[in-house]
Amino acid sequence: MKCLIIGAGGIGCYYGARLIEASHDVTFVARGEHLKAMQQQGLSVEHEALQFQAPVDALSMHELLAQRQCDDYDLIMLTLKSGATAHWLNEAKDWLLQGSAPILSLQNGVDNEPLIAGVVGEARTLGGLAVRIGGHIIAPGQIEARGPAQVVMGRWPQVDAEDPTLTALAKALNEAQIPTRTTLNIRYELWKKLLINNGVNPLSALTGLDTRSLTADPALGKTVYAMMQETAIAASADEVTLTAADVDEMFNLISQFDAIKTSMLVDREKGRPLELDDISGAVIRRCQQLGEAAPNTELVQRLLQLDIRPVQWQPLTA
Template sequence: MKFLIIGAGGIGCYYGARLLEAGHAVTFIARGAHLEAMQQQGLTVEHEAMQFNAAVDAMSMDTLIAQHSCADYDLIMLALKSGATAGWLAECGPWLKHADTPVLSLQNGVDNEPLIAETIGQTRTLGGLAVRIGGHIIAPGHIEAKGPAQVVMGRWPRIAAPDPALEQLAETLNAAQIPTRVTDNIRYELWKKLLINNGVNPLSALTGLDTRSLTADPALGKAVYAMMQETAVAARADEVELTPADVDEMFALISQFDAIKTSMLVDREKGRPLELDDISGAVIRRCQQQDEPAPNTELVQRLLQLDIRPVQWQPLTA
């Protein structure tokens, strides 16, 4: 198959490397120093179960549109930051509409798939999430990833009948050592992942702590759990019912998973925009729609918006 990965950062590059090792054709879309390094030196991906280093097909979005048709690809994997989705669709909408190529979103949040479906239609929109993976660019052209790196995917907003094409795609990904399962209710799965994202991403960015440190701390662990509960309340606005058992399951999952830096913490350290609006903002807006409180999520989001950082103590001098 021919795969196109839009937003070839830590997660996109890991999945792309897996697909290349399985014999598929992969084009990586990136920018800046990371793109230049991939073009000149190839791509390096380090993972506990894989060491990849090879030349790859990497280009900018402008070059892709100028030199290739959307129909050249069998699947587009979208791994952009959620805040970039609307802009990307506005820029590439005409290019996307000249084909039937499906788009699989592997992004944070619960608002990407509706935007994609508005542009290319529901039949081409695949909701998805990357589960139990941490992946970051540690240097241009150099990725570090960890975790089982599973994928859950489904047609947006849900599947009403068996879907042979989607099952075939899942078989292809599984054969490439990307553990994949198909769900008939991707909206529920996206909200279930948001339990974790809203629980740890903002707090991690605020405190500078990894996920294990957050959940193991008596006070911060309670805050993580409370923000997950607020996420479950927010989901009802989208007619998704997340049960107390769902909250407990996701809290246990992130508590037991490897200690990782969240993507939001990495973004804050590097001075990049945070996905606040797409994670905590999505929870706050939907709680407000239902006249439900979300005090923990609101507090952490506001502190991040104010960009409050720890002040290093300096001894007084005489």
């Protein structure tokens, strides 16, 4: 399989390294010092079950559009930040429409797949989510990742029967030691993941705490749960039903998972834009559409927008 990974950050590079280890051809699209390091020194990925160091095929987006064709690839894996999806689709539209490669979104939020389908059509749009993985660039060309790093994927927005092409793709990913399952209703799965993302990502960025610290704290754990409940309410605007059992399942999952820094916390520490509009914003907009309240999500988002940060108290001196 020939795979193109757009957005070669922590998660994209981890999955790409797994595919290379399984003898698939992978092209990474990155930028800046990270791209330069990958081109000159190769890619390094540190994971509890993978130690990867090798030269890789890495290009800028400009180089990709000029030097390659869409049909050079069997799969395009999109691991960009959600806020960059629309810009990338606009930049690559003509290139994408000259080929037929499917696009698998492995991004946060529930609004990426409609954007992709609006450009290449639903037949080429695969919804997906990366589950139980934390991955970050720790230095140019160097990735640190943790967790089982599972993938759930399905045709957008849902189908009535298993798809042979999707089944074959899942088989290839599983053989590359990327635990993968397919679903007939990917929109439901994306909303289930948003339960966790909205529950911990914004609050983690606000407080500077990892996921385990948040859920274990008596007050903050209640806030995480309440933000998950608000997410479940918002899902009905997309005709997705998330039950109390779904909320409990996702809260227990993130409570028992290894303590990790969320991607939003890392972005805030590094001064990068936050995925607020695609996580908490998605919940708030839909709750407003339904005439429902989302007070916890609204408060945390607003504090982040105001750049409220934890105070580092110093002891009084005489």
